[in-house]
Structures are given as structure tokens and as C-alpha cells.
Amino acid sequence: MTKLKLSGVSKAYGATLALRRGDLELDTGEVHVLIGANGSGKSTLCKIVAGSVRPDAGEVLLDGRAVTVSGPRAAQALGIGIFYQELSLADHRSVAENICLPDLPRKNGFFVDREALAEKASRYIALFESVAGAELNTAAIVGDLRADQRQLVEIMKALATEASILIFDEPTSALDRAQVDRFFEILRDLKEEGRSIVFISHRMDEIFAIGDRVTVIRDGETVGTEAIADTSPEAVIHMMVGKQETLAAPQAAPPSQEASHEIALTVESLTGVGFRDVNFAVRRGEILGLGGLHGQGQSALLKALFGAPPALAGQIELSGQPLRTENPRAAIAQGIAYVSGDRGRDGVISGRPILENVTPIHALRDGLVLARPTRLSEKALPALKALNTKFAGLSHSIGSLSGGNQQKIVIARWLIDKPDILLLDDPTKGIDLSAKADLFTLIRKLAKEGLAILLYSSEDAELLNNADRILVFNGGAVSRELSGAERTRYNLYHAAYEAA
Amino acid sequence: EDFKIGLSNGWVGSEWRTQMIEEAEQAAAAWKDKGVNVEVVAQSANVDVPGQIAHVRNFISQGVDAIIINPNSPTAFDPVFAQAKEAGILVIATDAEVSSPDAIYVGLDQKGWAMESAKWLAETLEGKGKVVAINGVAGHPANEMRVAGYREVFGEHDGIEIVNEVNANWDQAQGQQAMQNLLATYPDIDGVWVQDGMAAGAWRSIMDADKAGDIAATGEIRKDFIDIWTENDLNSGASVNPPGVMASALNVAVLMLQGRELKEPATAGQYNNAMYLPIPFISSENLEEVAASVEGKPGYYSYTSSLSIEDAEALFK
Amino acid sequence: MNRAIEIAKNPLLIALVLIAALLFLGNTLSPGFASGGQILRLLIVAALLGIVAAGQNLVILGGREGIDLSVGGVVSLSAIVAGNVMNGMDGGIPLAILACVATGALFGLFNGLGVTLLRIPPLVMTLGMLGVLQGLLVVIRQGIPSGRAAPALSEFVTKPFLLGLPGIIWLWIGVGLLMAFILHRTVFGHRIYAIGSNEQAAFMAGVPVRRIRIALFMLSGVFAAIAGLCLLGYSGSSFANVGEQYMLPSIIAVVFGGTPLSGGRGGYTGTMAGAVLLVVLQSILTTINIDESGRQMVFGVTLLVLMLFYGRGRGLRA
Amino acid sequence: MTSVSTSTRQENQGFRTLLGRFPFLPALFILVVLLVLNGIFEPNSLSFRSLTGLVRTYMALMLLAVAQTYVVYAAEIDLSVGAIASLVNVTIIVLMQNWGGGGLSVLAALGVGVLVGLACGLVNGFVVAALRLQAIVATFATSIFFTGLALVILPVAGMPAPTVFWRTYGGTFFGIPFVFYAAVALAFLLYLFARTRLATQLLAVGDGQQAAFQSGLPVTTIRIGGYVLCGVFAALAAFCITGDTASGDPLVGAKMTLFSVAAVVLGGSALSGGFGTVAGSVIAALIIGLINSLVFFAGTPSHWQNFVQGLAILAALMVGVLVSRRGRA
Ligand SMILES: Nc1ncnc2c1ncn2[C@@H]1O[C@H](COP(=O)(O)OP(=O)(O)OP(=O)(O)O)[C@@H](O)[C@H]1O
Ligand SMILES: Nc1ncnc2c1ncn2[C@@H]1O[C@H](COP(=O)(O)OP(=O)(O)OP(=O)(O)O)[C@@H](O)[C@H]1O
Numbered sequence A: 001m002t003k004l005k006l007s008g009v010s011k012a013y014g015a016t017l018a019l020r021r022g023d024l025e026l027d028t029g030e031v032h033v034l035i036g037a038n039g040s041g042k043s044t045l046c047k048i049v050a051g052s053v054r055p056d057a058g059e060v061l062l063d064g065r066a067v068t069v070s071g072p073r074a075a076q077a078l079g080i081g082i083f084y085q086e087l088s089l090a091d092h093r094s095v096a097e098n099i100c101l102p103d104l105p106r107k108n109g110f111f112v113d114r115e116a117l118a119e120k121a122s123r124y125i126a127l128f129e130s131v132a133g134a135e136l137n138t139a140a141i142v143g144d145l146r147a148d149q150r151q152l153v154e155i156m157k158a159l160a161t162e163a164s165i166l167i168f169d170e171p172t173s174a175l176d177r178a179q180v181d182r183f184f185e186i187l188r189d190l191k192e193e194g195r196s197i198v199f200i201s202h203r204m205d206e207i208f209a210i211g212d213r214v215t216v217i218r219d220g221e222t223v224g225t226e227a228i229a230d231t232s233p234e235a236v237i238h239m240m241v242g243k244q245e246t247l248a249a250p251q252a253a254p255p256s257q258e259a260s261h262e263i264a265l266t267v268e269s270l271t272g273v274g275f276r277d278v279n280f281a282v283r284r285g286e287i288l289g290l291g292g293l294h295g296q297g298q299s300a301l302l303k304a305l306f307g308a309p310p311a312l313a314g315q316i317e318l319s320g321q322p323l324r325t326e327n328p329r330a331a332i333a334q335g336i337a338y339v340s341g342d343r344g345r346d347g348v349i350s351g352r353p354i355l356e357n358v359t360p361i362h363a364l365r366d367g368l369v370l371a372r373p374t375r376l377s378e379k380a381l382p383a384l385k386a387l388n389t390k391f392a393g394l395s396h397s398i399g400s401l402s403g404g405n406q407q408k409i410v411i412a413r414w415l416i417d418k419p420d421i422l423l424l425d426d427p428t429k430g431i432d433l434s435a436k437a438d439l440f441t442l443i444r445k446l447a448k449e450g451l452a453i454l455l456y457s458s459e460d461a462e463l464l465n466n467a468d469r470i471l472v473f474n475g476g477a478v479s480r481e482l483s484g485a486e487r488t489r490y491n492l493y494h495a496a497y498e499a500a
Numbered sequence B: 001e002d003f004k005i006g007l008s009n010g011w012v013g014s015e016w017r018t019q020m021i022e023e024a025e026q027a028a029a030a031w032k033d034k035g036v037n038v039e040v041v042a043q044s045a046n047v048d049v050p051g052q053i054a055h056v057r058n059f060i061s062q063g064v065d066a067i068i069i070n071p072n073s074p075t076a077f078d079p080v081f082a083q084a085k086e087a088g089i090l091v092i093a094t095d096a097e098v099s100s101p102d103a104i105y106v107g108l109d110q111k112g113w114a115m116e117s118a119k120w121l122a123e124t125l126e127g128k129g130k131v132v133a134i135n136g137v138a139g140h141p142a143n144e145m146r147v148a149g150y151r152e153v154f155g156e157h158d159g160i161e162i163v164n165e166v167n168a169n170w171d172q173a174q175g176q177q178a179m180q181n182l183l184a185t186y187p188d189i190d191g192v193w194v195q196d197g198m199a200a201g202a203w204r205s206i207m208d209a210d211k212a213g214d215i216a217a218t219g220e221i222r223k224d225f226i227d228i229w230t231e232n233d234l235n236s237g238a239s240v241n242p243p244g245v246m247a248s249a250l251n252v253a254v255l256m257l258q259g260r261e262l263k264e265p266a267t268a269g270q271y272n273n274a275m276y277l278p279i280p281f282i283s284s285e286n287l288e289e290v291a292a293s294v295e296g297k298p299g300y301y302s303y304t305s306s307l308s309i310e311d312a313e314a315l316f317k
Numbered sequence C: 001m002n003r004a005i006e007i008a009k010n011p012l013l014i015a016l017v018l019i020a021a022l023l024f025l026g027n028t029l030s031p032g033f034a035s036g037g038q039i040l041r042l043l044i045v046a047a048l049l050g051i052v053a054a055g056q057n058l059v060i061l062g063g064r065e066g067i068d069l070s071v072g073g074v075v076s077l078s079a080i081v082a083g084n085v086m087n088g089m090d091g092g093i094p095l096a097i098l099a100c101v102a103t104g105a106l107f108g109l110f111n112g113l114g115v116t117l118l119r120i121p122p123l124v125m126t127l128g129m130l131g132v133l134q135g136l137l138v139v140i141r142q143g144i145p146s147g148r149a150a151p152a153l154s155e156f157v158t159k160p161f162l163l164g165l166p167g168i169i170w171l172w173i174g175v176g177l178l179m180a181f182i183l184h185r186t187v188f189g190h191r192i193y194a195i196g197s198n199e200q201a202a203f204m205a206g207v208p209v210r211r212i213r214i215a216l217f218m219l220s221g222v223f224a225a226i227a228g229l230c231l232l233g234y235s236g237s238s239f240a241n242v243g244e245q246y247m248l249p250s251i252i253a254v255v256f257g258g259t260p261l262s263g264g265r266g267g268y269t270g271t272m273a274g275a276v277l278l279v280v281l282q283s284i285l286t287t288i289n290i291d292e293s294g295r296q297m298v299f300g301v302t303l304l305v306l307m308l309f310y311g312r313g314r315g316l317r318a
Numbered sequence D: 001m002t003s004v005s006t007s008t009r010q011e012n013q014g015f016r017t018l019l020g021r022f023p024f025l026p027a028l029f030i031l032v033v034l035l036v037l038n039g040i041f042e043p044n045s046l047s048f049r050s051l052t053g054l055v056r057t058y059m060a061l062m063l064l065a066v067a068q069t070y071v072v073y074a075a076e077i078d079l080s081v082g083a084i085a086s087l088v089n090v091t092i093i094v095l096m097q098n099w100g101g102g103g104l105s106v107l108a109a110l111g112v113g114v115l116v117g118l119a120c121g122l123v124n125g126f127v128v129a130a131l132r133l134q135a136i137v138a139t140f141a142t143s144i145f146f147t148g149l150a151l152v153i154l155p156v157a158g159m160p161a162p163t164v165f166w167r168t169y170g171g172t173f174f175g176i177p178f179v180f181y182a183a184v185a186l187a188f189l190l191y192l193f194a195r196t197r198l199a200t201q202l203l204a205v206g207d208g209q210q211a212a213f214q215s216g217l218p219v220t221t222i223r224i225g226g227y228v229l230c231g232v233f234a235a236l237a238a239f240c241i242t243g244d245t246a247s248g249d250p251l252v253g254a255k256m257t258l259f260s261v262a263a264v265v266l267g268g269s270a271l272s273g274g275f276g277t278v279a280g281s282v283i284a285a286l287i288i289g290l291i292n293s294l295v296f297f298a299g300t301p302s303h304w305q306n307f308v309q310g311l312a313i314l315a316a317l318m319v320g321v322l323v324s325r326r327g328r329a
């Protein structure tokens, strides 16, 4: 039975047509997966359903009746709850207040019913008891929590609406495997209860693990809907990329040990906030993978090598010379590059032209004082071209691009003046499949040109397919090194999950 | 004899105020020759009305014998002055009148001060012409009394028309800008009634517009302006509001603390508690004399006068 | 059509249209208001405000709730310092300029250090600094000789200098060109925008965030100090609190120029128009013959109405 | 080595939890230090009578700081609180005068005063939240407007308040000064407000408007609610000003606006919103008062007083910000 039906929904942000023709049929009691490349309009579609974005055209039918969702409150009244991709949490409020924020329990009209608040919140926290960590309790301040815990709170907040339609826009991007598993169990229970669920993820395995049907969106248009049972990952990818058959298939086995013997970076007993006593050496031309469950110190290590913030103890040597990275500027000056997956926070200089987003590293390394647009363009264009970046003009705001292209801009800024070491901190987070393929092709090419590359990825497949060696992190320390034929999913999980 | 006198000043935004405190401190020192030890404690800072009420409370805590205050409000101090009186403290306001029956006012009659210069302007214009006024802060009691003063005088002259009145908040630069705008809009004005430091600004605009010869305007009492006045032979006249008023009030206070009685009790003014001091006037006639008396002083120094101890004694029985 | 709306939303254009409209209105209400000489004199006043607003503009562009409430205090202090250094003599002008710039830079440095090293919110830091400066004005006026402007300085500000325009207007044009150059043609300018729109990303791209923010506060101090020097020339002598009237108007001029207080967007050309707009508006109000209470009410409402044309925040529902 | 670092971390944790629960502790500490210093320089300043005077005089600033805190909760600011206080002050003075000055007329005038504050808050809320103008500039504009209105109602400072009104405010009942009853009532009121949904919602909006909106909160209404609350507390502040000054003055509150902002910061609230306490603001208002008197009692020469006071307030602001941040960071 169709619970919710969208037909011909469209939305333009100024000149950007985010959604051309969004169609979706959501049945009662199903998990409906929405998939599409970055910027294809998934979040926009969800936000329209949830009332936080005003559609330009189109029709929304709820239980067969046409409805107008005039805002988030109206959506809640209609029984629609949502998990926002970028979260909707109040950092200084407690977990309990956040979970119940949409509808604070009231007492005597004006007051918050504290008991009811705590009671309601604990019910939802209990759902994730085994995987959430002890810090996540009703009184904890959300801003003090880890990223995955915050994401869990947002999930609880969505669940607490008790809505009959639940939309999850990339709810698993920061969760570890155990958390995802628990979340999927809950989703199955909800399905049993007859709730209708929209689920978005870029991880193919998750989609096939939880979905009943899948709808593919391409360039703001719904391409089609298939039952999961009747389709395959390849078929879905084909629907996503459409006619462009150029998608490079992931490498089954990466080229092993093409690296030279010249050591680029040595790290000895490096200790910092979040990691301790890390030792390794990377050669030029090598891609060293950092694996394990997320949050085990991989990101912190990469950031420390980049000086943001610097490590507390231990030695780093760059080509045999001791390296001091007090701050990113010092690191950059010594030829270190760092690409963060959190581009909204660490990468994109929002609201500024593409040119200004590509050139800051060049300006720093060349010690430029004047910013001559023509000269800077000459430097920027080849780098952007190498990444197949799509953009209308260098003077356009970076905000006019899709997420994947924004990320390419951020990467391109490191390619103008070649660095010696490239630190990749989950660089494909939220990037679509074709962009990912482009990126890894490029990374391999850079390695061949003599760069030493450190790659952390939250997706195991990415590591296994692209890294020459993998350091598995567990509890802030390296628990195992996998190289050559050892690089199997089994070994990776084994090292990652064993008690630290 | 030992007396402790508290001086309270709630605004330090002009040099006139600092000069006022300094002169009062000097006046206190002068009592030494008479064998009277007058210790002054001063509170002088930018405060709001509650902040200045706190000044008075602080003086009460310290147990001073008298408080001399240049008040930020005419009426706001009634309750706290009542408390001061209860504590046996003599309260004298200066520069701005207060409504409290528990205090007396020793200073100028602000309305009379404005009338003096308005009269000068009206006479200079021979009783006819278009006049504009540039005033201080709207709603400020001293300003409103002055406005009432010049309006009364100009009202007595049928030939004088007030074409516009603007507020420049006692700020010299704002006075200059206001005058500039007024000159653009009313090119044919004959006179300007303007108070205090704003007069220097207004005159600057008048001179910039090359109208110094055609316009008569009131002036002010700082040395900088006296110099310009002299150099350019301006058609100006200024009632003097001397910073020495607080010193005068201090001398009166000491005599009252000594238990002496005023010949004529302070009963003047709208609140029936005022004792008005004479208002000196500067015009072309005595300009040279005034200029000589401020010779060698800094530019912001105001021409001043105050009751000497002897002058003050003359007021007492 | 869309393009027409884009153009019509340009803050500079809005300001220019509004200025023209106000001048027309002013001239209708009181003939002579929009005469050439009067416009020139309004521009002098606007230049004083505009130069203060240049620094304010930079600090605001730098983001992190950048704002400088201490500009008024720096203007006053600088006028006094300049007056005492030159003491009415042309020969003292170069030294006075140096002293002013140093004063402005010093207090800007204090603000900048407080904001970056101690991470005090700019509003709080500069508000506190304003209190300190007001106190300092009283202290340094004790027993210093004088505060007369040198004749050459006064002429520079008030008398025609080149092509019938006073020097201060040329100075202002120079400030405008300098600001445009800094903001758009230097790496420093790009970095200002970068820290204004995403400080963390700028930091990760090697931008010396603190140094730049400190530099912005110092520039704000320097611009305020230069304005103080010019104000001394304008009014002929220095006096306490001359600068007080610039604190909030300098912020309004920036906002009217299309730079939102959130930073990272906007520029100085609009601010220049914003300064003129504000000065013209105030002048019209002075010349209309109504009670001060009426003037204030009209002024308040007009500011609100004008703000509707600018930087209205975006709706929450996209 | 590891154990050392964890134990210091735990201490830090303890300090943070303490500060998280009682963000006004640093302010309270400064307050106590100032009281002691005042007492050392002028023992009389700690007498019951002096302390009563202190509270009586700074009650208005306390209330204005509270008013400001509620808008700061939502990451907003109100530069018109002083003007609202002036407007309410002249309104109630004129009404009390016109209605004869009896007990009933006083109460009626106070009722109107609250409504005036509420209306001003609505205007601010409307221009900031509904018209989406930038708060600093928009409330500066409304403050000019409110001042104009106050000048229309009472063109010049001076009309006296009915005796019954200010005698009550300055009076003593059952041996306890009226202001202490008022302070207790205020404390209770603030306690109640802290438990309202509006308080939580304001803080949530301060943490992030977009997120709050997407969570389904009526953001515009909440922001207007903050300004209305602010207006009402500004009206209460005006009552205290009127009680302490016994007269009307259309400019009386003007200088208090920036002090109210300073008090909010000093009290440990974040101007960026989402975090803060009204208790801190109340304490901070007293701190400002005590700094002023300490500068005097310590014997600072008159022309240095403003400077020293400015420095002391700047220093206190820095301490307030630094300590409260350590509690949160
Ligand atoms: N608030 C906005 N203003 C302007 N453009 C926007 C806005 N939000 C989204 N867009 C644009 O709309 C398009 C669709 O964005 P949307 O977030 O819906 O994509 P998505 O499918 O969710 O992508 P992702 O997988 O990266 O989350 C993109 O080109 C994006 O740049
Ligand atoms: N470890 C870090 N991770 C992320 N952001 C940081 C980090 N350290 C500092 N920042 C951000 O960058 C800003 C400036 O930091 P920092 O002082 O290191 O800049 P800088 O470029 O070194 O400045 P300067 O040139 O004066 O040394 C900080 O205010 C903070 O917001």
C-alpha cells in the first residue's frame, strides 16, 4: 500500500537546479533506499518531504491525499520524521533535551516536564545501549560527544518523533560496524511495526543489507525504482551513471610494491591526543593505508602530522630530516598536504570564488603578496583539469558546485605545487562513486610520480583496493600491519575488532 | 577644624568637567591659610544615574561632612539625598539644579544664562532677523531651561523669528555639521544662538562659508575660541558658565559646615532651593581682558570665575 | 529578469539610488540642500565617517563576529594626540601623522591580541577597550599644552585642494582605491575573506589566522586614528569625546554598504555609499523644522526601512 | 605518565562539570573578592545599610542584564534595553501623575509599564526575527525610536514619582528592606523561567537557528518571545530605576545598555548564544557596581578613576570569558 507518493517535485536554489523531477513511492512497512551521485538531489528531496525546503513544483500525496508540507512542524503533524544528513542538534543542550526538542514534554502549560523528558530520552538511548558508549547518557552535553555518538543522538531524535514515515539521510556515515548493525536491527523492527522508511547511503553493502526497494536519482531526476531482490550492485551503479560507461571498476588487487626504496616519512613513537606510540615508515610511491574502526586514532594521527594540533611526543622525519609541524602552515611549507573528508568544516571557503579556493596553498608556498587573477588562473586550471572538475568559471562561487566537485577543488589546491607527502583523511566521505573512482586513479598516478601517500578511509573496500600496506588501528595504537596477500577483509576485521 | 567634602561628577566627557573638579580641589586647599583643613574626596567618572546615586551612597559610607554634586539628573536624587541628610550630611548641587528639598543649589541660573546671551543677540540684531538655535541634548534639564530662556527673550522681540532649532548634543563637531546644514538650507539667517563648545563648531562653519561678517552668533568660553574670536574680530557674545561653580559651592559648603547662616536663605529657582551666582558676560567690550586672563593656558581651558572665600563670607551673616 | 533583480539587489546601487532620492527630497523640503557646495560639505563629513568605516569594514569582513566598538575612543584619542603634537604648527604635521598611526595601531594591537590570544569576543574586547580609552582621554588631558590643528591640516580638510575637491575627499578616494586593491588584488585580501567565511578551512590551508585578525584590528585602529587626525582638521581643535559619534554609525555605514555583520562577504565600495547615505539622511533631518523627539523617531524608522533593502537574513525555509 | 595525565584530565573534568552546572561561579568568586576589597578599604561599605543601598541602586542593572541575557540565549543582542527602560520610566511617571498618584493608580501605571515593555519587545522581535534585520543595527535603530517616543511623553527630566511608590521601594518591612523581598521574588521568577520550555527553546535556537528550525521549533516565535521577555524585564528594571530615583527622565537608561551587555558576558554567558545563566548576569551587575566603588574607596585620584575603572572592567570581562570558556571547551 502506498503511504507516500511524490510526483514531479522540483526545486531550484537560485541558478542551481537541485531537483528537476523527483518521484518516489513509499510503501507502508518498507525500507526504501534512495541512491544517487553527490548533488543528485537526494537531500533536497528529503527536505521537501520534511518541510524544511519549499518545493517549486510537484505533488505530495500522503495516504492518497494531496498535502502541502508547509514546514517542519507541519511535517511532524503529518507523521513525518527525519534524520538530517548535516544533523540538527543543539550543541550546548543535553542529550535528553535534544532527543525531545521537537516536542518538549510540558508541565502546567509553560514548563518542561523534566521527569518525562528523562524518561522518554532514556528509552531511546536504551535502544543503542550496547554500542553507544557510556558517555552517551541523558545528561551529557551533545557538543562533548564524539561524531558517531552525535549521529546516534540524531537517530534517536528522529525515532522519538514516533512518526509513521521516517527518513534517514546518510545516518551511517560516521557509525562503526557494530553501530550500523544495531541500527539495522532497529530499522527491521520499525518495519515490522508498519512504519515506512527512506534510507540513504553511499555504501552499497548497506543498501543491499537493509533495503526492500531502491530508487535511483540522477541529476535531479528519478531514474527508476527496483526491488532489491531483483537487482544487483552493478545494475544500480549502471542506473546511477546512466550512459557514461567510463566508470573505472575498482581495482581488485592493487599494484603491489611499485614503490621506490627511498623513505619519505618516518614516524617514531608518536603520541598525541587520540593515538599513542605509533611507528612506521612510508616510501616514495607508496600508498600506506590506515584501517580499523573509525575513531581509533587514524584521523588524529594524520592531523598531528599536519600540525592541527601537533603531536605531544615522538619523532617525525621527512626524508631523513627531523620535521616540526607546529601548525598547518609549517607543515605546508615542508611539503605536506592534507585533504579532509569534512570539507564543509576543513576545506571549502564557502561563499568565495573557485579561484580563491584553489590558490591558497600556492599563494603560501610561493610567498605571493599580490593576487593577479590571470596568473593564478594559469596555475589553477591544469590542477582542476587533472581531476575532471566540472565548473562554469573560476569566478563562480564554490557554493554553486555539487559536493563532489567541491571536494575536487579542495584537492586541486594541493596539486599546483606538488607536495612530498599527501595525507588523505577519509577523502571520499560523501563523494559519489564515479568521483571516487576518478580520485583513486589520480592518487595512484600521484604515487607513481613519487609522492608518499597516507590514506585513511572509513570504507574497508577503498583501503583494500588501493593501499599497498595497511596499518590497522585499534584503541589509538597500531594493532597490526597488513601487506601483500595479508590484505584481506578477514584480516582487517580481525585486527580491528580484537580487544585493544 | 577638619572637614571632609565629597565631590561627585558623573560625566567626564568634557574638559570643562575636569577643570571644575580641579578648581574645587584648589579652593579646598586655599582654606588651609584660614586654618581650616578641608579634605576633598572626588568621584569623577562616566556613570549612569544609578551609578551616580552609588557615588552618593559611597560618600555616606565614608562619612563625609558635605557632598557637592554635579548631578546627572534633576530629580533622581531625591531619595538618596534624603538619606544623606538623615546621616547629617550637607548636600549642595552645582551646575544643574535638583528638586530635592534636602539639598541646596549653588550655581548659575541656566535660564538666566541663556537669556543673557539671547538678549545680546537680539540687541545686536536690533530686534529683527531670522535666527536659528543649536542646542545640547534634547531632554536634558539644563538644555531645556536654556531653551526656555532664549525662547522667552526672542518671544519678546516681534521682529525675531526662530526659523529652526536643532540638537547637536554639546558636541563641537556635531555643532559644526549642524551649522553647515543650516547655512545650506537657510542662506539668509542673521543670527545663531548656540551654546557651549558647539559655538566653536558653529562659528567654524560660519567662517568656512565666509559669512562671519553677516551673521551674529553667540560664543563660548574656551581659550581656543577666545583666540579665534580675537583674531577674527567675530560678532559674538558669550554668557559665562564658569567651571569655578563647584569651587564656589565648596566655599559656601565650608562656611555652612562652620555653622554660619546665609543672609538670604537659598530659596530661588523652580525648586525653591537655589542660590544663584552672578553670570559674567563676554562681549567685544571685555574680550581683551578675558583673553589676557586665559593667556598661557591650554586651548581647552575655560574662562572661569568663582566666589573667593571672602566673596562667599559676604553672603553669610 | 533574474539578472535585473540581481542588479537591483546590488547594495551599491541601492545606496546610490537612495542617496539621489534623499537629496531630491531634501532639496524639495528645503531648497538649497542639494547645491554643489553643500554636497561637497556633506562629502567631507561622510569622508570622516567613511574612513572610520573602512577599518570597521575590515574587522567585520574578517568574521568571527568581528566588530570594533572602540573606534570612537581611538578617534578621540588620536585627535588629542595630533593636536598636542602639532600644536597649531604646520611643521608638526608629519610627526602628528606618525603619532596618530602609532596610537591607532597600538590600541588595535591590544584589541587584536585580546581577540586572538585570549579569544575574547570582539564585541566584548572592544567595548572594554572603549571604556579604557575614555578613561585615558581624561588622564592624558591633564596638563598638556594644547589641541590646536595646524592651518595646513584644516585647509586640507575643508578647502578645495585639487579639481575643486578638498584634500580629505581625495584622501577618501585613495582609501577606497587602497581598500579595493587590498581586498581583491592581494593575497592578504583573499585571506581576509577566507577567515571571514570559514576560519577553520582557512587555518587548514595555512592561512595565518591570528596574524591576519590582529592586522585587521590594527588597521581598524589606524583608520580610526587617521579619521581622528582629519576630524581635528575639520573642527580646528581637539576636545574630549569627539569620536563618540562614530561608534555605531560606522557599523551602520558598513551594513548599508552590503557587508553583513557575519563577515566574509561584501566590500568597501558599498560602505562608502553607505556612509554618504547616512550623512545625507542625518543632514536632512537637521534641516527639517520639527521637534528633536520627532527627528529621532523619524530617524529610527528610516534606518529600519532602509535596512529592509539590505542584508536581510535569509529565511530558514529555503 | 599516562596516569598523571588522566588524573589532571579528571580534575579538569570535575571543574568543567561544576562550571557546567554553575556557570556563574567565576563571577561569584570575583564578587566575593570585590566585597572583601571594598571592606578592607572602607569597612563601612559592608554595613547592612550600604549593602542595601548597593542592591537598591543596582537592582535596575541586574534586571536589565537579565533582560539582555534572554536575547543573548538565542544568540541575539538588544541595544535598546536602556531606551525601553527610559520609555517605561517616563510612561509610568506621567501616568501616575495623571491618575493622581494613589496606590491604585500606581499599580495601574505599573501594569501599563509592563505592557509598554512588552510592546517594545514585540517591535524588536518583529524587526529582528520577522523582518530578519541584523540585531545590532536594528535594535540600535529602535532604540533611537523609543528615545524619541520617551521625549514626546516627557520632554524634560523631572516629574516626581508619587511618594507612596518610592517610599515603598526605599522602605523597610518587618525589618527587612523592600529590595530584598524584590530580590527574592526575582530569584524565584528566574528559577521558574529557567524551567520553561521557552528558556530551553531560546537556548536551542542560540545553538543553531537552522537546526532548531529543522527540528520543528517555531523559531521566529521563539526569537520574538526572547525579545518580549527582554522588554518585560527592561520594564521591571524601569520600575527599580523609578523607585530609586523617584522621578522621570527620558534619557535615564541610555548609558545602561552597554553595561547590560558587559554584565551578561561577565556573568559567563556566551554572546554566541546557546549557553549562559541569568544568575551570572545578576551577579555581574553587582560586580560592575562594586568595581566603581572600589576604585573610589581605594583612593584613586579623580582623573584616573575612569581609566582604572575601564581597565578593571576590561580585566573582569576577560576573566569572565576565559574561565567560562575553560568550563566549556
Ligand atoms: N541551500 C542550498 N543552496 C544552494 N544550492 C544547494 C543548497 N542545497 C543544495 N544545493 C545544491 O543542490 C544540489 C543537490 O543537493 P543535495 O544536497 O540534494 O544532493 P545530495 O544528493 O543529497 O548529495 P550528497 O550525496 O552529496 O548528499 C547540489 O548541486 C547542491 O549544490
Ligand atoms: N589544532 C587546530 N585544529 C583546528 N583549528 C585550529 C587548531 N589550532 C588553531 N585552530 C584555529 O585557527 C585559529 C588560529 O590558529 P593559530 O594561532 O595556530 O594560527 P596561526 O596561523 O599560527 O597564526 P600566527 O601566524 O599568528 O601564528 C584558531 O583561532 C583556531 O580557530
Ligand SMILES: [Mg+2]
Pocket: A042, A043, A044, A085, A169
Ligand atoms: Mg545529501
Ligand SMILES: [Mg+2]
Pocket: A327
Ligand atoms: Mg601560530
